[in-house]
Amino acid sequence: SQTIHQWPATLVQPVGSPLSLECTVEGTSNPNLYWYRQAAGRGLQLLFYSVGIGQISSEVPQNLSASRPQDRQFILSSKKLLLSDSGFYLCAWSAWELATNEKLFFGSGTQLSVL
Amino acid sequence: AQKITQTQPGMFVQEKEAVTLDCTYDTSDQSYGLFWYKQPSSGEMIFLIYQGSYDEQNATEGRYSLNFQKARKSANLVISASQLGDSAMYFCAMREEFSAGNMLTFGGGTRLMVKP
Numbered sequence A: 001s002q003t004i005h006q007w008p009a010t011l012v013q014p015v016g017s018p019l020s021l022e023c024t025v026e027g028t029s030n031p032n033l034y035w036y037r038q039a040a041g042r043g044l045q046l047l048f049y050s051v052g053i054g055q056i057s058s059e060v061p062q063n064l065s066a067s068r069p070q071d072r073q074f075i076l077s078s079k080k081l082l083l084s085d086s087g088f089y090l091c092a093w094s095a096w097e098l099a100t101n102e103k104l105f106f107g108s109g110t111q112l113s114v115l
Numbered sequence B: 001a002q003k004i005t006q007t008q009p010g011m012f013v014q015e016k017e018a019v020t021l022d023c024t025y026d027t028s029d030q031s032y033g034l035f036w037y038k039q040p041s042s043g044e045m046i047f048l049i050y051q052g053s054y055d056e057q058n059a060t061e062g063r064y065s066l067n068f069q070k071a072r073k074s075a076n077l078v079i080s081a082s083q084l085g086d087s088a089m090y091f092c093a094m095r096e097e098f099s100a101g102n103m104l105t106f107g108g109g110t111r112l113m114v115k116p
Helices: none
Strands: A003-007 A010-013 A019-026 A032-038 A044-052 A055-058 A065-070 A073-078 A087-094 A110-114 B010-014 B019-021 B032-039 B046-052 B064-069 B074-079 B088-096 B110-115
Touching: A003 A087, A010 A019, A019 A032, A019 A087, A019 A110, A032 A073, A044 A065, A044 A073, A055 A065, A073 A087, B010 B019, B019 B110, B032 B064, B032 B074, B046 B064, B046 B074, B074 B088
Parallel strands: A010 A110, B010 B110
Antiparallel strands: A003 A019, A019 A073, A032 A044, A032 A087, A044 A055, A065 A073, A087 A110, B019 B074, B032 B046, B032 B088, B064 B074, B088 B110
8 A cells, every 4th residue: 555754743943954855655555645735724835746757846936946856756955945925735645647537645743934 | 815714613412412514615626525434532633434426325434424515515524423432623625627736625613612
């Protein structure tokens, strides 16, 4: 069965420090991978998605970047964090098939606080 | 324009009663899928139910059903016999047939609180 791992669960970082959040998927090949951000009490905003190794699409211009160095690994990074980067970050995957009924499976999330 | 609109930021329901969470969507695609997810306070996102645009019958999954009205572009979630454990955020989402990266677009969510 497929599983998705996301870490760390919580992170407190000072403004201007770098960031690296990692997500890995097991039990599937060539998944579509996604990074979403959720502000407190709000909906999910898609940040990045990837349909293959090295292929990254950005949905929102911002202080963050993403990379996919391996098929089932997705990394969210920043060189210098801003206060506005605080939020709950969720990694997700779906099967590569272009079907409207493909579910999105989520990791457990990372609560990032930038102080 | 918002693709997914959830107009109820918060709702209360008495335990054991039914509740409807509203969701309207906007798309020009003929083929699309609609999803509901539950997010408890732990933060995890739990898939609840799916409705395809060509499905003629409303989807049901246990105590969850989806009231799909295609002409009105609404996909309301109905939870029957509410339980205390149903207290959570609920998100409606849509995948359009030709969405880039096969992505899901989410609404702003509704916080449901079940009263004992």
